[in-house]
Amino acid sequence: MLQVISLLLENKPGALMRVTGLLSARGYNIESLTVARTLDPELSKMTIVVQVDSSLRKQVIKQMNKLVNVLQATDLTEGSVVCRDMVLLRVRAAQENRTAILKEAEIFAARVIDSSVEGFALEATGDPEKLDEFIAVMRSYGDIEVTRSGALAMSLEQKKLRLAPPILRGEDAMLSETKNGVLNA
């Protein structure tokens, strides 16, 4: 089934590769992946939608949490979650369809970002299934070109609203674990 994973990770070269490598090493196909900086420019937030055997969902999250660059990996497949996708869509419109297209766009709360003799460029956000419908509707009017962002997800559960990442800072981590004498040196 499709698993939605939210990751907080260091904004460092190679961090993305470690996450995707972990999935590809297990033969999982990534359906979508979005990543961008957080309020803290040293960190990134990533949402991955991936096809994972449901018995292995926990294991995937645990393996991601093991990655040194990953601060927290969370499974957002179930529970109270908001999931949004964005689509940029160009539709070639015949003169007699223009009004109808604009009406449809309004129903999906899509915005017109460009209008030309050829047709329209539209932008819409919403949950992924809703956008599938939007695309299907627009296709019925003529040729279309589509670019989607992939899913962005966020938990709405109270306990998961965390302003600061729940992490051991380096010093605390060291206090419990000084095996190699870095601090003693």
Add this chain to the structure above:
Amino acid sequence: MSTLMTGAQILLECLTREGVDCMFGYPGGVTLPFYDALYDHPIRHVLVRHEQNAAFAAEGYSRATGRVGVCCATSGPGATNLVTGLVDAMMDSIPIVAITGQVTSKLIGSDAFQEADTFGITRSCTKHNFLVKNISELSQIVHEAFYIASSGRPGPVLVDIPKDIFQGQAHYTPVSSIHLPGYKVYTEGHTGQIRRAAQMMWDARRPLVYAGGGIIASNCSEELQSLVEIIDAPAVCTLMGLGGLASSHPNFISMPGMHGSYAANMSLSNADLLIALGVRFDDRVTGRLAAFAPHAKVIHVDIDPAEIGKNRVADLPIVGDLKRVLSKLNAALVELQPDAAPINSTHRRAWWSQVREWKDEHPLTPAISTSEIKPQQVMVEIDRISGGQAIVASDVGQHQMWAAQFIKFDKPRLWINSGGLGSMGFGLPSAIGAQFACPSQLVFAIVGDGGFQMSIPELATIANQGLPVKIIVVNNGYLGMVRQWQELFYNNRLSSVELETFPNAEMLAGAYGFKGRTIQNPADLVPALREAVDEPGPYLLNIKVTPFENVYPMVPAGGAINEMVLGPPQPVAMPR
């Protein structure tokens, strides 16, 4: 203010501060500045003959001591040659730090001479890896590399350093703290879970301790011994855990798994409580997972949360460092000990008498012959010389299994072998690393004629360094383990497993300037081993053994571990 240093000098300063006294490597173009700085530096650099063996030697050093092993290679082919050793260390959770040179920063991505994407290639072969982009972060990265390698579940860490970083200049600033916000190490273990585990142990009728490499990594043999004695449970040690509990301990049952003993596998299959300590329920131990320990509840202690429930659901998981968890667990056991000690209960006495019965029923018995040297006999004689005290570095294959079955280890860190990855060629270089780590200890390298030839160039390293490693070639003329499977599962169609040629051992060793000998008469076995051990320098003993001996007991792949094949198939009598 400290003096200005080159990147190479800063690296050496970091290594020194990490307590590195010796490293294994092979120089090349982009590491020239580093090797120049090494020229008059007290850290000993051992020149191996192939980078793969530098990684294996670093592993041997680490496995024998618990300290971080260090290896070094140049960019491109040097770095790619390290890969097998890195994966090997990853699979067995061995802390090593690999330093690789990289082409000058400006040339990265230009397909420069000897350029390879080491950072990308080794991403999945390491616990973590770094590419140094600025000399100002060099010391921080090197110290972080050692910290990551040695803390939590240990593993290999690679630091890729471009040539211009080695040559650049900066101040060494001591690193006061490690900043790894995403790196989580769980050490303590949940107190409530530990108490529940203790209660489960007292309540169990047929408890069994199943101890693995985590015992060695966590240096907690003493705590394990106390645990076993407090609850008086039988204990099996996996291939990676051998020596974790002394083989001479009365509660030690032996190794379980594909080539484990009958008693160990039957105990696992009948226990009602598995006390799994630092193990990962590897397929070579469990056989068919659905049929593994079917009657047992499982207490699983491991420092890596991802191991909990990976292969077998744990009824009671404890995430933490075994040493800390076991000492708390032992205290809880003593505290919760019921008045009527269950140790003496009828159930427990019945369990022990059953386990002893299994031991007596099918003990591990070495094959004996007066006309040929049986490989098992070689192990028995090495065991007699070792007395549980020698370091035994093994290669991979039949001889590895026989060594694990018949050589006893009374301490941890004596048994050095490639367990998870099963890398042929591991034996000789890991023995080199172990001998450097423990110069005064007797070190055997037990190798097959296949694996030995994979690492044969390291004879030069052994000769150069005058290392008194005793190389025992268990020579059956075949890739024995592969042939065993071809015999048993591929209708005896022996495909590409006959080695045919093997160099004359006396001449081979002689060419490198040390002693060697070939024997094939059982009467020569003991005197030849004695001669090898008494020789102050290295010794190559090539022992021609029965070619067609196979390893038993054996659990066929995918079989349940209580369905062992105890011996070779008996020839069916033809009807007259």
